[in-house]
Amino acid sequence: MDILTHTLSGLAAGALVAGFYNNRGGEPKGPARKRSGDGAVCDTPAGAINGLIGSTNARCSRRYISSTYICSTYTCSAATIAAGGLGGALPDIDAISLWSRFDATIGNFFGLSHSGTVIYSGKFWYSHHGFFHSLAAALLIAAIIISADYLIRVRRRSATFGGYIRRRQPAIIGFVSGFVIHLLEDMATPASAWGGVRFFWPLKTYLGGTGDIWWWNNYDIFLIAAGVFVVCVIVLVLRRFMRFGAKCLIAAVFASGCILCAVQIKSRDCDYAFTGHTDKYNTFETASKRQQREILGNKVYNAMEWLDRKLPIYF
Ligand SMILES: [Zn+2]
Numbered sequence: 354m355d356i357l358t359h360t361l362s363g364l365a366a367g368a369l370v371a372g373f374y375n376n377r378g379g380e381p382k383g384p385a386r387k388r389s390g391d392g393a394v395c396d397t398p399a400g401a402i403n404g405l406i407g408s409t410n411a412r413c414s415r416r417y418i419s420s421t422y423i424c425s426t427y428t429c430s431a432a433t434i435a436a437g438g439l440g441g442a443l444p445d446i447d448a449i450s451l452w453s454r455f456d457a458t459i460g461n462f463f464g465l466s467h468s469g470t471v472i473y474s475g476k477f478w479y480s481h482h483g484f485f486h487s488l489a490a491a492l493l494i495a496a497i498i499i500s501a502d503y504l505i506r507v508r509r510r511s512a513t514f515g516g517y518i519r520r521r522q523p524a525i526i527g528f529v530s531g532f533v534i535h536l537l538e539d540m541a542t543p544a545s546a547w548g549g550v551r552f553f554w555p556l557k558t559y560l561g562g563t564g565d566i567w568w569w570n571n572y573d574i575f576l577i578a579a580g581v582f583v584v585c586v587i588v589l590v591l592r593r594f595m596r597f598g599a600k601c602l603i604a605a606v607f608a609s610g611c612i613l614c615a616v617q618i619k620s621r622d623c624d625y626a627f628t629g630h631t632d633k634y635n636t637f638e639t640a641s642k643r644q645q646r647e648i649l650g651n652k653v654y655n656a657m658e659w660l661d662r663k664l665p666i667y668f
Pocket of ligand 1 (some may be wrong): 444445486535539
């Protein structure tokens with residue numbers, strides 16, 4: 354359930370970014386704008402695009418690319434949202450050290466001298482809440498994915514790397530936003546063995562670890578993230594029929610969701626903070642479930658618990 358909450362938060366962040374890249378929907382009309390060879394939409398004075406008309410491989414001059422219309426199609430919006438979801442889920446890849454076959458496979462391949470369990474709770478750069486829970490990881494992984502995609506798919510179509518980056522700008526920002534939201538959400542969980550999240554890796558400082566919420570069962574946060582995501586997508590789909598600013602509406606919905614989450618996180622009646630290890634694990638878990646039942650009511654809580662049990666992943 355925890356990973357689903359992070360993914361939904363990332364999807365919502367992606368929807369926010371998609372909304373900011375086009376607040377009208379559909380491609381801009383009028384003779385003054387043309388799509389370039391690398392997919393960006395030129396926003397130029399009519400007289401300045403003569404060289405582009407009729408050319409299938411034309412490129413916008415940098416000064417004529419309109420950032421407002423870079424992401425003007427539903428496909429681009431969907432890609433931006435998906436990138437946000439991927440960014441929201443990816444940081445917990447470092448929990449793979451808990452996998453039962455980690456030592457025999459990955460640990461053996463890299464010749465690691467510590468077991469997966471020790472690595473998970475340790476402070477190695479590849480431990481949980483280490484490098485993969487940092488801003489540097491968000492930027493580096495985005496750079497690797499985008500470079501690989503360019504080399505494999507786009508280069509054959511003769512698009513310049515600069516033009517490709519401009520076209521993928523919404524997805525890149527969506528990915529990094531989803532990734533960072535995951536890190537912020539983790540900061541509210543207990544410090545445990547790490548002391549928070551190593552946000553500014555390679556610095557050794559860990560941020561957060563406040564213990565405002567328990568690791569799991571934060572169904573209220575899940576439902577808020579799901580609600581924000583669904584409303585943002587509906588606005589994105591309907592934006593071309595809207596007379597007022599869809600961008601502002603999406604931003605307002607997202608901001609409301611963030612405020613609501615902050616209120617929920619800060620109003621727990623139990624302090625879950627601990628460092629190192631705790632013998633109150635079951636007590637904390639029980640307290641978290643009890644509070645979720647109080648917040649959501651029996652019906653919604655039982656439905657969420659049923660869904661949680663159906664998930665094949667522990668996270
Ligand atoms: Zn995490």
